[in-house]
Amino acid sequence: MNKKTPRVNQVTSHTSIPARPDLVRLGLGIIGIGTSGPLIATSFMSVPTLIFWRNLGGAVLTLPFAIRHKQWRDREGMKWSVLAGILLAFHFYGFFLAMRYTSVATGTALAALQPIFAAIFVKFTGGHIPPRAWLGMFISFLGVLLVSGVDLHISVRSFLGDLAALVAAGLAALYMLAGARAREHIETTSYTTVCYFVCAFTALPLAVFSSFQLWHFHAREWWIVAGLVFGAQILGHTMFSSALKRVSPAVVSLVVFFEVPVSAILALWWLGQKPPLGVIPGIILILIGCGLVVLRTRPDHVEAVL
Numbered sequence: 396m397n398k399k400t401p402r403v404n405q406v407t408s409h410t411s412i413p414a415r416p417d418l419v420r421l422g423l424g425i426i427g428i429g430t431s432g433p434l435i436a437t438s439f440m441s442v443p444t445l446i447f448w449r450n451l452g453g454a455v456l457t458l459p460f461a462i463r464h465k466q467w468r469d470r471e472g473m474k475w476s477v478l479a480g481i482l483l484a485f486h487f488y489g490f491f492l493a494m495r496y497t498s499v500a501t502g503t504a505l506a507a508l509q510p511i512f513a514a515i516f517v518k519f520t521g522g523h524i525p526p527r528a529w530l531g532m533f534i535s536f537l538g539v540l541l542v543s544g545v546d547l548h549i550s551v552r553s554f555l556g557d558l559a560a561l562v563a564a565g566l567a568a569l570y571m572l573a574g575a576r577a578r579e580h581i582e583t584t585s586y587t588t589v590c591y592f593v594c595a596f597t598a599l600p601l602a603v604f605s606s607f608q609l610w611h612f613h614a615r616e617w618w619i620v621a622g623l624v625f626g627a628q629i630l631g632h633t634m635f636s637s638a639l640k641r642v643s644p645a646v647v648s649l650v651v652f653f654e655v656p657v658s659a660i661l662a663l664w665w666l667g668q669k670p671p672l673g674v675i676p677g678i679i680l681i682l683i684g685c686g687l688v689v690l691r692t693r694p695d696h697v698e699a700v701l
Contacts, residue, residue, distance in 0.1 A: 413642045420634040421642070421650050427631030429657030430622060432499040433665050435491050438619045442491040443602035444609055445620065446484060447595045452624035454591035460584035472580030473589060475573050480593025482570035487594070488601075489563030496556025500659035500670035501542055504678040505560035507655055510648060510688045511535055512568035531687025538680030545673035591628075648689040652682050 413421065438445055466472060493502035511532050518524045539561070546553035577586045602609060635647055655678065662668040670678070 413638065413646065417638045417642050420638045421647070424631050424634035424638070425650060425653045425657055427626045427629075427634065428651070428654045429631075429661060431627035431631070431654075432494050432503050432658040433661040434619050434622050434626070435494040436499055436662065436668070437666060438616060440612060440616050440620075441602060441605070441607035442488060442495075443598045443605065444607050445491060445623075446487045446598035447602060447609075448620045449623045449628065450483075450487075450591040450595035450598070452620065453628040454588050454595060456624070456629060457584045457588045457591070461582070461588035464582045464585050466581045466585040469580050469585075472577050472586065475577035476581070476586050476589035477593050479570050479573035479577055479586070480590040481597050482566055482573060483590060483594040484597035486563050486566035486570050488598070489559040489566060493556045493560035493563060496559060497546060497553045498668055498670040498674070499662035499666070500655065500668075500678060501546065501553075501674050502556060502560045503655045503658045504681050505539065505542065505557055506564050506567065507652055507681060507685055508535060508539070508561065508564040509567045509571070510685050512565040513571065514688050516568055516572060527690075528688045531684040533684070534687065535681045535684025538677040538682075538684060541677030541680065542674045545671055545677065548673075549671060649686060652685065655682060 435445065440448075490502070490506055493506065496502075514524050514528055514532070539557075543554060543557045546557050574586060574590065577590070601607075635651070638647060659670060
């Protein structure tokens with residue numbers, strides 16, 4: 396049963412302030428996803444190993460709810476869920492590398508370009524993008540040029556981190572578009588269980604063939620994995636998904652942008668990591684541009700960028 400259409404039809408106001416319970420959910424969600432970048436940056440696990448354990452943990456937590464729905468025979472939903480899981484694995488690979496190669500603030504800001512890529516993909520599939528949304532893309536592009544130019548001046552490693560974050564943003568948009576197709580056919584927990592399992596086992600061969608360690612880590616590393624599972628995936632995404640039943644996708648998309656300052660503050664607190672002053676104007680331009688795209692794109696299209 397398609398659960399998406401009734402919910403979108405019920406959400407008619409795209410500027411109203413959400414009710415207090417949803418504001419609480421959104422606030423928790425921001426904190427949840429905001430912890431992701433600093434935790435990844437501070438972990439010593441290899442990137443494929445961290446992706447494997449994070450997603451395996453998320454899949455295990457949602458599996459009991461998926462079993463209750465018994466939707467494994469829905470071929471269309473399963474097909475899109477598997478594709479989403481593969482895309483998510485490579486998105487995570489780019490995002491995790493960005494968190495370790497460049498500053499957390501810069502990496503999360505560049506990854507926030509996801510709405511830009513989603514809007515472009517919508518255009519390529521026959522959708523309409525308003526002129527002011529294109530203006531937003533141009534403003535964000537200027538921000539990317541400013542950020543990447545400063546980072547290249549600092550080091551090649553930081554510049555490569557910027558490129559990894561940009562690739563991660565594009566893959567995230569594709570992942571969300573595939574996920575939206577999957578959720579047209581199956582429940583969210585059925586989708587996330589399959590998607591996370593596929594993501595985990597897509598990353599596993601990269602860890603095995605690269606001879607990365609999988610098991611013997613200090614307790615600190617396992618606490619970081621637990622933080623990513625319960626924070627970024629369960630607390631963050633679950634709260635946003637819950638709020639989307641009553642709150643406009645455009646509003647939620649704008650709220651997600653607060654991940655950037657939250658991650659930057661946590662990175663400063665936990666890691667003592669200060670973004671270079673030169674990239675701050677670029678980050679601001681990126682967020683302004685993405686905000687224009689979200690506000691000027693139709694809500695059903697905006698939903699795909701969450």
